[in-house]
Amino acid sequence: MAFSLKSLLPDRMRKDRTVVPIVRLSGAIGAASGPFRSGLSLEAVEKALQRAFDVPHAPLVAIVVNSPGGAAVQSHLIFKRIRALAEEKNKKVLVAVEDVAASGGYMIAVAGDEIIVDASSIVGSIGVLFAGFGFPKLMEKIGVERRVHTAGRSKAMLDPFQPEKGADVARLKMLQEDVHAGFIQMVKGRRPNLVDDPDLFTGAFWSGSRAVEMGLADRVGDLRSVLRERYGDGLRVIPIPIGKTGFLRRVFGRGGTSSFAADAGAGVASRVIAAIEERLMWNRFGL
Numbered sequence: 001m002a003f004s005l006k007s008l009l010p011d012r013m014r015k016d017r018t019v020v021p022i023v024r025l026s027g028a029i030g031a032a033s034g035p036f037r038s039g040l041s042l043e044a045v046e047k048a049l050q051r052a053f054d055v056p057h058a059p060l061v062a063i064v065v066n067s068p069g070g071a072a073v074q075s076h077l078i079f080k081r082i083r084a085l086a087e088e089k090n091k092k093v094l095v096a097v098e099d100v101a102a103s104g105g106y107m108i109a110v111a112g113d114e115i116i117v118d119a120s121s122i123v124g125s126i127g128v129l130f131a132g133f134g135f136p137k138l139m140e141k142i143g144v145e146r147r148v149h150t151a152g153r154s155k156a157m158l159d160p161f162q163p164e165k166g167a168d169v170a171r172l173k174m175l176q177e178d179v180h181a182g183f184i185q186m187v188k189g190r191r192p193n194l195v196d197d198p199d200l201f202t203g204a205f206w207s208g209s210r211a212v213e214m215g216l217a218d219r220v221g222d223l224r225s226v227l228r229e230r231y232g233d234g235l236r237v238i239p240i241p242i243g244k245t246g247f248l249r250r251v252f253g254r255g256g257t258s259s260f261a262a263d264a265g266a267g268v269a270s271r272v273i274a275a276i277e278e279r280l281m282w283n284r285f286g287l
Helices: 042-054 072-089 104-109 136-142 166-190 208-214 223-234 247-252 260-283
Strands: 018-026 060-067 092-102 114-117 122-124 205-207 235-240
Touching (some): 205 208
């Protein structure tokens, strides 16, 4: 049997192989707010995206999206970073949706030049949501007085311990409409074959098969089958992991030193709240 030095080369250096890097973006979207709380944010995913686009000779970068949404700013930042790298490296982006790409998750998905969905994926929810709680009656019941002193009449707007004010709600609605309008323009710019449907931008969501019919996605399928169909048996996929924060860094924070008991106690509470918030986001889509 003839021996070839080519067989010793890694797949990414062999011209008879088609290498496709895959980055998986999964979870709720939001910047970390403490050493114990994490989110799918630009800071968390940027290095993985850079490594994926740096893979030589790769014809495209595949991104798997599985997210119920979250912070609008972080969603937009991730979207912009994907598009900037695609233009810089002159590479196409193929997005595959798993269980859900909704709200901010769909905003990230539209960074793809092509979007693949499962027939049962949940896709869309192009809208802006603000949700909170109000406790003014509880405060009265337990006999606690809330004292708030501000410089600026709107500084304490939507304080959950005070009665809701119509002017505050109107201001919030105006902010939401601005963000929503930007989201709509982004989708229209990236998805030129959208159908004319009055529910398209209402925050409604659809199955993957229906999303294809509406122009929100391109085809029903799964990522590996589509890649195999396109590149044949010479296909080699390279998973690009998103870096995880080490235990000591999560405990002690960025500076490396802290009060263990204080930070750990606050961290546990923060993680419980974050877990509840994320669970509610997934539950909205029955997941």
